[in-house]
Structure formats: structure tokens, C-alpha cells
Amino acid sequence: MSEAPKDIEDLVALMARLPGLGPRSARRAVLKLIKKRALLLIPLADAMQAVAATARECLTCGNIGTTDECDICTSSKRANGELCIVEDVADLWAMERAGIFKGRYHVLGGTLSALDDVGPDELRIPQLTRRVQEEGVTEVILALNATIDGQTTAHYIADQLDPMGLTVTSLAQGVPIGGELDYLDDGTISAALRARKAL
Amino acid sequence: MSEAPKDIEDLVALMARLPGLGPRSARRAVLKLIKKRALLLIPLADAMQAVAATARECLTCGNIGTTDECDICTSSKRANGELCIVEDVADLWAMERAGIFKGRYHVLGGTLSALDDVGPDELRIPQLTRRVQEEGVTEVILALNATIDGQTTAHYIADQLDPMGLTVTSLAQGVPIGGELDYLDDGTISAALRARKAL
Numbered sequence: 001m002s003e004a005p006k007d008i009e010d011l012v013a014l015m016a017r018l019p020g021l022g023p024r025s026a027r028r029a030v031l032k033l034i035k036k037r038a039l040l041l042i043p044l045a046d047a048m049q050a051v052a053a054t055a056r057e058c059l060t061c062g063n064i065g066t067t068d069e070c071d072i073c074t075s076s077k078r079a080n081g082e083l084c085i086v087e088d089v090a091d092l093w094a095m096e097r098a099g100i101f102k103g104r105y106h107v108l109g110g111t112l113s114a115l116d117d118v119g120p121d122e123l124r125i126p127q128l129t130r131r132v133q134e135e136g137v138t139e140v141i142l143a144l145n146a147t148i149d150g151q152t153t154a155h156y157i158a159d160q161l162d163p164m165g166l167t168v169t170s171l172a173q174g175v176p177i178g179g180e181l182d183y184l185d186d187g188t189i190s191a192a193l194r195a196r197k198a199l
Numbered sequence: 200m201s202e203a204p205k206d207i208e209d210l211v212a213l214m215a216r217l218p219g220l221g222p223r224s225a226r227r228a229v230l231k232l233i234k235k236r237a238l239l240l241i242p243l244a245d246a247m248q249a250v251a252a253t254a255r256e257c258l259t260c261g262n263i264g265t266t267d268e269c270d271i272c273t274s275s276k277r278a279n280g281e282l283c284i285v286e287d288v289a290d291l292w293a294m295e296r297a298g299i300f301k302g303r304y305h306v307l308g309g310t311l312s313a314l315d316d317v318g319p320d321e322l323r324i325p326q327l328t329r330r331v332q333e334e335g336v337t338e339v340i341l342a343l344n345a346t347i348d349g350q351t352t353a354h355y356i357a358d359q360l361d362p363m364g365l366t367v368t369s370l371a372q373g374v375p376i377g378g379e380l381d382y383l384d385d386g387t388i389s390a391a392l393r394a395r396k397a398l
Contacts, residue, residue, distance in 0.1 A: 003295035005265045007253050011246040017239060018220075018228040025219035031289055032218055033247070034254045034263055040216060041251045047210040048232070048244035054206050055233045064233055066204045090230055096202035 008034070060131070062107030062124050064089050072104055079103045081138040083131065085157060087111055087145055095143060103141075106131065111149035112156055125157065132164055142170040207233070259330070261306030261323050263288050271303055278302045280337040282330065284356060286310055286344055294342060302340075305330065310348035311355055324356065331363055341369040 004012070008030060016026035033041040057063070058070035065071055072078055082103025086092050092105050108123045120126065131137065140161055144150035158168045174192035175181070181189060203211070207229060215225035232240040256262070257269035264270055271277055281302025285291050291304050307322045319325065330336065339360055343349035357367045373391035374380070380388060 003292040004263065005254070005270070007246070007249045007265065008263065011243075011250050014239065014243045014246050019231055020220055020224035020228060021217075027289060027292065029217040029219060030250070031263075031287070034250065037251055037254075040213065041247055044210075044213045045244050045247035045251060047206070047213050048240055048247070050206045051210050051229070051233065052236055052240045052244060055204070055236075064203065064207065064230070066206065071204070088230070090226060093202040093226065 060127075061105050062089070062109055063092055063105060077102075081136055082141065083128075083135075083137045083139070084141045084143050085128065085154075086143050087150060087153075091143065091145070101141075103139075108144075108153065111144065111147075111153040113149050120156070120160075123153075125160070128157070129160060129164075132161060132166065137166060139167040139169065142168065144170070146173060259326075260304050261288070261308055262291055262304060276301075280335060281340065282327075282334075282336045282338070283340045283342050284327070284353075285342050286349065286352075290342065290344070300340075302338075307343075307352065310343065310346075310352040312348050319355070319359075322352075324359070327356070328359060328363075331360060331365065336365060338366040338368065341367065343369070345372060 011033075012023070012026045012030050015021055015029055016023045018026075021029060033044065054066040055064055056066065056068070058065050058073055059068050060073045061070060063070040063072060067074075079102045082101075083106055084095060084101055084103060085106050085108060086095065087108055087110060089107055092107055095101050095105070106124065106128050108125065108128075110118055110123055112118055112120065112123065132140065140157075142154040142157060144154045154170055161168050172195065173188070174195055175184065175188065210232075211222070211225050211229050214220055214228055215222045217225075220228060232243065253265040254263055255265065255267070257264050257272055258267050259272045260269060262269040262271060266273075278301045281300075282305055283294060283300055283302055284305050284307060285294065286307055286309060288306055291306055294300055294304070305323065305327050307324065307327075309317055309322055311317055311319065311322065331339065339356075341353040341356060343353045353369055360367050371394060372387070373394055374383060374387065
């Protein structure tokens with residue numbers, strides 16, 4: 001049975017499809033939106049329409065921007081020759097928040113996965129080898145997630161790039177800053193021990 | 200520093216104000232929206248605009264509908280004389296999902312709270328006493344949350360209605376259906392024991 005008008009039910013159903021929201025939290029969110037119509041609901045609808053009209057994938061790297069080539073790809077301030085490979089745009093944003101990497105990115109759009117039938121051609125891997133040759137890339141940094149699929153993909157890419165004679169690195173693995181040993185998994189502690197450094 | 204175009208940053212900031220979403224889950228939600236532009240982003244923007252244009256509070260009971268008087272208040276199928284008092288519209292929806300109550304509602308819009316400086320006039324309490332007199336209400340069911348503020352408000356309303364000579368009831372307290380005693384708090388078990396019934 002329907003407890004709310006159809007317009008509102010429809011909005012709840014759409015909101016419930018967002019990651020992090022279920023049916024119950026979608027209802028709460030919609031009620032808050034209705035209570036704050038001028039401050040939240042209308043601005044949010046407008047912001048969504050603006051993003052729907054302008055957001056697009058960068059043809060070169062797969063980042064999301066408002067033009068065919070994203071701000072990072074076209075920026076003259078970014079270092080040439082360094083390419084950081086990430087799984088998706090959220091990871092690119094995370095790298096940018098860290099603010100330390102000054103090269104450019106390549107967004108794969110996922111990881112290789114036998115289970116989900118994702119092969120190299122479903123990802124942006126053919127474009128990667130082309131970029132490496134055309135842009136004079138000297139170092140490729142693999143910033144993939146430390147998951148099985150992420151690391152499988154990293155090894156596959158490293159193999160592909162091996163004949164091209166460039167440096168391929170990956171993010172260091174170890175104890176996160178602020179991390180307590182007691183709360184870390186065994187794999188992380190082992191990795192950190194193997195990669196220990198002289199003080 | 201800004202890692203995404205301004206349009207997208209603005210959308211993330213607005214999404215992060217929804218209950219249940221923080222900055223990180225708002226970013227993930229926005230990336231999903233952008234990936235599913237035709238299936239999710241545009242329908243969601245349209246649904247929000249539709250709700251912004253049509254949703255309004257029922258002048259009688261405070262429910263949210265699309266007209267000055269909500270579907271429940273105007274329905275001839277609802278029993279006259281029974282009024283169920285709830286804190287907010289989410290509670291009204293929860294009652295309607297249960298599908299057992301056939302009377303009408305009165306949405307208070309919150310609870311009395313000395314801490315937050317909410318008195319009877321900030322809630323829909325003056326309208327309640329007026330409705331009780333004008334609509335020939337014979338039973339008022341207090342379906343307020345089993346919190347301190349909810350129960351304080353219930354007692355205040357019961358006191359206000361006392362001289363009017365009608366039945367005032369409240370939802371039974373006890374073990375929830377499917378509830379395991381071992382996981383229940385002491386207060387609930389005590390309440391269920393005090394209200395025990397002959398089989």
C-alpha cells in the first residue's frame with residue numbers, strides 16, 4: 001500500500017537506489033528535503049540538472065570534468081611523463097586530496113575480474129598503452145586498491161608495460177598513519193615488516 | 200583544494216547534508232549519479248522538482264500531500280472520531296504501512312523539549328484541541344515514540360484532553376514481534392512483564 005503521494009513515493013524509490021541509502025533512510029532524506037524545500041530540495045534539483053548538463057568523461061584519462069579534456073589533462077602545471085593509474089574517479093579525487101602527486105592520471109574504470117567477466121578491453125587499458133607511447137611517459141604509478149582484483153590488474157598492467165622500457169611503481173603498503181598495530185590485519189603487518197626501512 | 204569541477208563539488212556538498220550521507224558517501228553517490236545519468240541522475244532531478252512543486256503540509260493534520268487537505272483527511276473511508284497522534288510524517292507513514300489503523304492522524308511536528316526550547320505552541324497542539332472539539336473525536340491514540348521527550352509530550356497532551364471527556368490511549372509497550380529477550384533492554388522487559396496478559 002502507498003502511504004505517501006505518488007510524486008513522493010517515486011522520489012523515495014529513486015533516492016533508495018543511491019549507495020549508502022536504503023528505503024528507510026531514503027524516506028528520512030525525502031522528508032528532510034520537503035521540510036527544507038527552499039534551502040535544500042530546490043538547490044539540489046538545480047545542482048543535479050547542472051551536473052547532468054555539463055559532466056562528461058575526459059576522452060584522454062576518464063576523469064570527470066565539464067569538457068572533452070579534463071582540467072588535469074590540459075593543465076600546463078602538471079608534470080609530463082608521470083602517469084598515475086587509478087581504478088575509478090573516486091580514487092583520483094582521493095589522490096588529489098592528498099595533494100602530493102603532480103603528474104597526470106589514467107582512470108581504468110574498474111578492475112579485471114574473471115568472476116564479473118571484465119577483461120582488458122572493458123577497462124581503459126588499450127588507451128593506456130597508447131598514451132604511454134604517445135605522451136612520452138617515463139613513470140607509471142599503479143595506485144590500485146590493495147584488493148585481490150586490484151593487485152591482479154596491477155600485475156597485468158605491469159606485464160603489458162614491461163617491454164616499453166619505463167619505470168613502473170606501485171603505492172607502498174604498510175601501516176597507515178595513525179594506525180594501531182593491534183587493529184591491523186596480519187597481511188598489512190607482514191607487508192610492513194617486509195618493507196621495513198632504516199631510520 | 201578542489202579535486203572536481205565546481206558543479207560537481209556543489210552537488211556533493213548538498214548531498215552531504217542529507218541524513219545518512221557524509222562527505223565520503225555523498226561523493227560515491229554523486230559518482231554513481233554521473234555514471235547513470237539517464238537512468239538515475241535526470242529522473243532524480245525531475246522527481247525533486249516535481250515534489251518541490253507539489254508537496255505541501257495538510258492544513259488540518261500536518262501530513263504531507265499535494266493538496267491543502269491530505270488524502271487521509273478527505274477520505275470518506277477513514278473512521279470518524281478516532282485520531283492518532285504522531286510526532287512526524289515518518290511515523291504516520293510507519294503507521295500506514297502497518298495498515299491496521301483506519302481513523303485519521305494529527306502530526307505534532309516534534310516533541311516538547313525544554314532543552315531545545317520547544318513548547319506546545321511550536322507543535323500542532325493548539326490545533327489538536329480545536330480538532331477534538333470540532334470533529335467529534337471520541338478516542339485519541341497517542342502513538343508517540345517511547346523516548347523521554349515522546350512520553351513527556353504524551354502526558355502533556357493527555358492532561359490537556361482530560362477535561363474533554365474522551366478516551367485517551369497509547370500504543371502498548373512490550374516485546375517486539377520476533378524480539379529475543381536476551382537482546383532487549385531491561386526497561387522493555389519490565390514493561391512487558393507489568394502489562395502481561397492471560398493466554
